Amino acid sequence: MSFITDIIADRFRDKSFDIAKQDYKFMKIKRAKEEIKKKYPNIELIDMGIGEPDLPADKNVVDLLSKEAPKPENRWYSDNGIKEFQEAAAKYLERVYGVTNINPYTEIMHGIGAKSILSMMPLCFINPGDITLTTLPSYPIISTHTKYLGGVVYGLPLTKSNDFYPDFSNISNIILYRSKLLYINYPNNPTGQIATRDFYKRVVEFAHKNRVMVVADSTYAPITFDGVEPISFLSIDGAKEIGVEIHSLSKAFNMTGWRLAFIAGNEAAINIYGIVKANSDSGQFRAIQKAGIYALNHTEITKENCKRYSRRFDLLIKALKEIGFDIEKPKATFYCYLPIPKGTKSGKIFRNADDFSLYLLNEALICTVPWNFPESYVRLSVTFEAKDYEDEKRIINELKKRLLKLELVF
Ligand SMILES: Cc1ncc(COP(=O)(O)O)c(C=O)c1O
Known part of the structure; x- marks a missing residue:
């Protein structure tokens, strides 16, 4: 063997x-x-x-990709992304969520899917023994990579009696002292629960108090029904100081296989993500980013x-x-x-x-x-x-x- x-x-x-x-x-x-x-x-x-x-994916998105794919200027490595995609992402955050305080060049960066962005967060922040707090059940990627690095994962159960929100009051000081990241995901896979502004305010307060960075996975954020308005974590006062939010084109625009997402929020976090990313991949194909811009501009x-x-x-x-x-x-x-x-x-x-x-x-x-x-x-x-x-x-x-x-x- x-x-x-x-x-x-x-x-x-x-x-x-x-x-x-x-x-x-x-x-x-x-x-x-x-x-x-x-x-x-x-x-x-x-x-x-x-x-x-x-x-x-929408026919116009596919058509745009067909048009952009053969263009010579799109053939290069896109590295940490094209500016036009960052600009479109900033406008998208404003149009859909009313978030106006994000600098597209220093506070937004694309990623090859939310999964890829999540996988890089622990490398940015976790030393051996550091803790990632995560809701459970959970999309597991941030936890897996925390463990790869010798970090520890502390689960916050989402139960019916808690209305599928984490209970921060139960976390001991010893855990809090070693915690660096908090992963939340609303609207939530698999429970279907949505975030409220009140809940997000409590998350911001918790993060400020305990010096924990929030990773808000908003992959499903725009998929809401019956008059429920989509909410962005970044629309809460003080959120940008302690967190980042991840948006994906996979579910909102039927583009799972296309691999396109973006991270927005805290500048220092985006900067370190950019360093890890540049050392891990060379960016999504420019033609896909351009098709993605069309999607972000067509929320219908x-x-x-x-x-x-x-x-x-x-x-x-x-x-x-x-x-x-x-x-x-x-x-x-x-x-x-x-x-x-x-x-x-x-x-x-x-x-x-x-x-x-x-x-x-x-x-x-x-x-x-x-x-x-x-x-x-x-x-x-x-x-x-x-x-x-x-x-x-x-x-x-x-x-x-x-x-x-x-x-x-x-
Ligand atoms: C909660 C959650 N986050 C992230 C992802 C991955 O999204 P992407 O396709 O952008 O990598 C999924 C996919 O199922 C998910 O359910």
Whole structure:
């Protein structure tokens, strides 16, 4: 056998790594999904497990990329990004969130997706033994990289009794003393909870008091429904002094595969991010950044998505309530967070969310994503494939029929 496996860094031998577990979870679901598709090739699988928009990018965005891609002046490394994208991002923050105090050249920088930006934050701030505070459940990237660097991750559970907000009052002084980063993500994946101005004010206060830098992951910020206005963390007084906010084009503009996002806020943080970034990648393709500018200038693309997700939620939440689930329509994101039932009338007991999720897949061909900690929930996404509104109604009806047949006990 090759010696290569022997020399892989010790950190990857630690089985507690979030990313390993996370990958394992998604791999397990993917495998189970493939098996079930093979077993029942003629029965439609209702896939509510997908965390990506169901539609491709807007036609004008695609056309602009086609136009820009062959231009010789776009072929260069873009390094830390083109100025025009930074300017468009600043205007976007103003137009959508009313944020006016951001300098596009010193307080905004692009990234090859929010994931990439998050992965670089610990390298900017974490020394061995330093702590990253993160809400749980969480998008795991900032935690994974904190651990790579010998840092420690301290979880702030998002529970129903806390309305899916972190409780800062429970963190001991010893933890606070060593904490450097606080990761928050609202509107939240997977709970669907939104930030309020009050909550963000408390975060700003907490960060100032404890000298912790806030990383507000606002990947889903503009995806809101029913008159809920999108909020930016940066719109709160004092936020820029203690934090940064990450915006992504992935979900808002159906551009997951395009890899384009930006970080905005504290100048010192953006500066150090720029140093790490310049030593990690050479920037996103200029033609993609130019297509991204078109998207940022056309927020009606996001609004169309919101309309589609909202009407799908209206159908889905009504059906789930009629079946007996205790659930309300989320105000944002394309996820709803469903508490697991106790079991079925036939005697099946669900010990945790994995159990329930696998049961749904095997017995009803419905794909979901489970979370066991801090509470047992499954996540359903309304980004399932459907041709039109009629098809959406048909799929939700089918989902309801299948769930009713399971005779769930709550
Ligand atoms: C909370 C959260 N942050 C960041 C990302 C990654 O976004 P991007 O595609 O910009 O890397 C995701 C993707 O699922 C996410 O759910």
